[in-house]
Amino acid sequence: MxxxxxxxxxxxxxxxxxxxxxxxxxxxxxxxxxxxxxxxxxxxxxxxxxxxxxxxxxxxxxxxxxxxxxxxxxxxxxxxxxxxxxxxxxxxxILPSYLSEVIISTNQLPKTLKKVSATISIISNQDILKNNNINIASALNKTPGIFMQSGALNTNRITIRGIGSRNLFGTAKIKAYFKDIPLTTGTGETNIEDFELGSIAQIQIQKGASTLYGSGLGGSINIIPQNAYFNQSNINSQFTIGSFGLAKEMVNINHGTSKTSFRAIYSHTHSNGYRENNNYNKQTITLNSNHYFNKKSDLSFLGSYIDLKAFIPSSIDETSFINNPQSAAYTWKQSKGYEDTQRGLFGGTWNYQLNKDLKIITSIFTSFRKAYEPRPFNILAENTIALGFRFRFLGNNKLFKKPLNWTLGSELFKDNHKSGTFENLYNDFPEGTGSVKGNRLSDYKEKRQYCNIFLETNYELSKKTSLSAGVNYNKTSYNLNDRFPPSETNPDQSGTFKFKNIWSPKFGVIHQLSKHISFYTNINHGFSPISLNETLLPDGQINTQLKPETGWNFELGSRGQLLNNRLFYNVAVYRLDVKNLLVARRTNQDEYIGANAGHTQHDGIELDINYKLIDNKVLFVKVFMTYTRNNFNFKNFIDDTNDYSGNKLTGIPSNILNLGMDTKLNTYFYGTINFQHVGSMPITDNNSVFTKKYNLANFKISYTKPINKTLKLNAFFGINNLFNTNYASQVLINAQGFGGSAPRYYYPGNPRNYYTGININYIF
Missing domain, CATH: 2.60.40.1120 (Carboxypeptidase-like, regulatory domain)
Structure with missing residues (x-):
């Protein structure tokens, strides 16, 4: 027993x-x-x-x-x-030289770039670090189809395929997200330049409307923050100094266990600026954490806080631009105009795998912005609080025994916006006093909300051919409460404005000619929301007859790798037709009236080529070229009594060419040089004034020295505008002169400038 x-x-x-x-x-x-x-x-x-x-x-x-x-x-x-x-x-x-194989999720259905039936550009962290990590414009302007004008570190305008060029003082009509958190306000305005570049892992840019990201007419920009690393802890510190009093400190801390990771990034940037009244100070904090509970469930948190105070030199007239480009506009200098902004956004995302064929992703987010901006004509105070959520189901099924991937979801966004203006009494005080707050001139409380419902599918007809189809449904409304006592000169402008519900479909086909070469075509519809300010008429009424700009984008493209994967290319040809063109008619220094005035036709070619000349253990040499050809015209444009039909679209260069080379020697030495040509662009709708074409060159070298297994040092030095070109880095279209003064069209670009710094990375 x-x-x-x-x-x-x-x-x-x-x-x-x-x-x-x-x-x-x-x-x-x-x-x-x-x-x-x-x-x-x-x-x-x-x-x-x-x-x-x-x-x-x-x-x-x-x-x-x-x-x-x-x-x-x-x-x-x-x-x-x-x-x-x-x-x-x-x-x-990722290996940047194999971009077509990199996994993207701009369409929420993760796949390699070469299998996506849309024109998408990826700016990697390495691409950002090739520049001085102060201004994102250098990285964006190497991307075909994108053009970022930068009048100052805090004064920028981004356009995609010409969309947004008519916005006067910032970026509009382009949707942007920080991971899953919308950066675009309820009025369609977007600001991405204030984010710390060292906190960004990738920027994914989809050209043409995306049904999953609000069907913005120009396209969408998705900023992917640096993920926290698991199973390691390290601290990275960087210090940079440069021309015009530039000084930047950044600390990047990561701690990760087997299932939880946390990253915190702090930065402080200061610059005296090249021009008068150009002082700039910014502090940022970015937090990112990931928590994996089991194979079915994970949770991530994201937070960003920005504290910015930047003075504004504004635009200047042609005489000052040629003879005294470092000067500020006289009234902005006298009033010491500036913006003082605090902004933050916070969100959490939960991923849950319901079963092997169905996944749900839910995000909840909130953001705030508090701003105080003294201008020569008045002082603006704003306070915005936003709240929203975004969820989507991702499914994998079979249809006629072929794979069918789909995503269905919704996004709801609400923001409460309070704004008011005050007298600026700087002229009543001794010179040098700067702006002085006076009596209140206006007091608004605005509620803005939109809802997007979206569906997108990808169906594999065969191993080489896939179809994609989707649709976005948008419902947007504004409610304005004018809290300022009404009078003959200040009528009550309270009211409600609702858009007609907008359906934006999309259809695309992609065919893989071989393992590394694919061709695609797509048709998509997009729209641009109207800001409430554009609907207000001088008599205090809301113009309910305004229509949002809408358009169809048609494109044909190809991407792939050739010559034993040494050459990567991406080429696209497109036509974008925009109807109900919205024109801002200026009635005073700070007053505009919106009007639908016709439509535009955007024809273009975009080309991106990277070629590895040498790739071995000792030496790596890569050359690259990007080219954008723009033929954008007013197809039918009647503004008041002026007929501008047939003229070129204002504020967009005719062509942009980038040529460059990256080199690496023994993994220690790295160098990059970039040459950029920007063609002339019309500044006025009647095409009577054009900018001059210009050429820029930037250069950077760095040296990396591993001290031991845990400590690594990196030193770098760079020169921007190597040949000291005099150029306009931003223009103010259709500027008008007041009181007999000349129109102030130009924001001068920085002359030749230098920067250097050191980076220390320690792994615990």
């Missing part, structure tokens, strides 16, 4: 150890910077060369511990010794 019991005990122990030895090791492979899951990555057991692959969500299972090699085309290889059966989070870093 004892013998039988001993035998049974021994058998149970063997089974238990056997079961323990066969316990599955589960985990997920992610893009190390963005946090996107990487599907179809190979995992090789180096002891027996057995291979498994991650699924569509980047998840994998291993049957035993050991040393494994994680690989995915477009990413660096990673070898890891897995010694326990805990849930594993594996992060891979």
């Amino acid at each position: 004892h013998f039988i019991i001993d035998k049974l005990s021994f058998l149970f122990i063997c089974i238990a150890f056997s079961c323990f030895g066969q316990s599955k090791i589960e985990g997920k492979v992610l893009d190390g910077d963005s946090g996107f899951p990487i599907p179809h990555a190979s995992i090789t057991n180096l002891s027996d060369n057995s291979v498994v692959f991650t699924n569509a969500e980047g998840m994998f299972q291993l049957v035993k511990t050991g040393t494994y090699l994680f690989e995915k085309e477009g990413y660096t290889k990673k070898e890891l010794n897995i010694t326990d059966i805990r849930y594993q989070i594996i992060q891979l870093s």
Whole structure:
């Protein structure tokens, strides 16, 4: 009997150890910077060369511990010794030279760039670091189809395929997101330049309306913050100094365990500026954390706070631009005009895998902005609080035995905006006093809200051909409460404005000619919301006859890699037709009336080429070229009594060319040089005034020195505007002179300037 019991005990122990030895090791492979899951990555057991692959969500299972090699085309290889059966989070870093293989999720259905039926550009963290990490314009302007004018660090305007060029003082008609948090306000205005560049992992730009991101007429910009790293802790500190009193400090701290990671980035940037009244101070804090509970559920938090005070030199007339470009506009200098802004945004995203074919992603976010801006004509005070949520279902199914991927979701956004203006009494005080707040001139409380419902599908007709189709439904409304006592000169402007509901469809086809070459075509519809200010008439009424700008985008493109993957290219040809063109007619220094005045036709070609000349262990040399050709015209444009039909679209250069070279020697020395040509552009709707074409060159070198396994130093030096070109970095279209003064069209660009710095990275 004892013998039988001993035998049974021994058998149970063997089974238990056997079961323990066969316990599955589960985990997920992610893009190390963005946090996107990487599907179809190979995992090789180096002891027996057995291979498994991650699924569509980047998840994998291993049957035993050991040393494994994680690989995915477009990413660096990673070898890891897995010694326990805990849930594993594996992060891979992208290879910028294999962009067509990089996983993106601009369409919320993660796939490689080469399989997307839309024109999408990726600006990586490495691309941003090639510049002086102070102004994002340098990185954006290397991207075909994008043009960012930068009158100062706090004065910018971004256009995509010409959309947004008619906005006078900032970026509009382009949707932007910081991960899942909208950056575009309820009136369609967007500000991305204040974010700390060191906190950004990628910028994904979709040209043409995206059904999943509000169908903005120009397209969408999705900023992906740096993801926190798992299973490591490090601190990175950088200090930069440069021309015009530039000084920047940045500290980047990361701490990660096997399932939880946290990143905090602090920066402080100061510049005296090239021009008068150009002082700039900005502090930022960016927080990012990730928490993986199990293979089905994870949670992430994101927060950003920006405190900015920047003085405003404004635009100047042609005589000053030529003879005294460092001068500020006289009234802005006398009033010491500036903006003082605090802004923050916070959000949480929960990912839950309901089953192998269905996933739900839910995001809740809030943001605030408080601004005080003394201008020569008045002082503006604003306070905005926004709240919203975004959810979507992601599904994987079969239709006629072919894969069908789909996403269905909604986004609701509400913001409460309070604004008021006050007299600026700077002329009543001794010169040098600056702005002085006087009596209140206006007092508004505005409620703005929109709702987007979206659906997008991808259907594989065959292994080489896929169809995509989607639709976005938008409902937008404004409510204005004019709280200023009405009078003959200040009528009550309270009222409600509602858009007609807008349906924006999309259809696309992509065909893979070979493993590395694909062709695509798509048709999409987009629109631009009207700001409430544009609907207000001088008599205090709301113009309910205004229509939002709408348009159809038609494009044909190809992307791929040739010559044994040494050459990457992306080319697109498109036509964008915009109807109900919205014109801002200026009635005073700070008063505009909106009017629909016709439509425009945007024809263009975009080309992006990267070629690796040399790629070995000692030397790496890559050359690149991007080219944008714009043929944008007013197809039918009657503004009041003026007929501008057939004229060129205002504020967009005819062509932009970038040529450059990146080099790396022994992984220690790195250098980059970039040449940019910008063609002339019309400044007035009647095309009587054009800017001059100009050429810029930027240069940077760096040296990296590993001190030991945990400490690495990097020193860098750069020159912007190498040949000291005199150019207009931004223009104010259709500027008017008041009181007999000349129109102030021009924002002078910085002359030749230098910067240098050091970066210290310590791994605990």
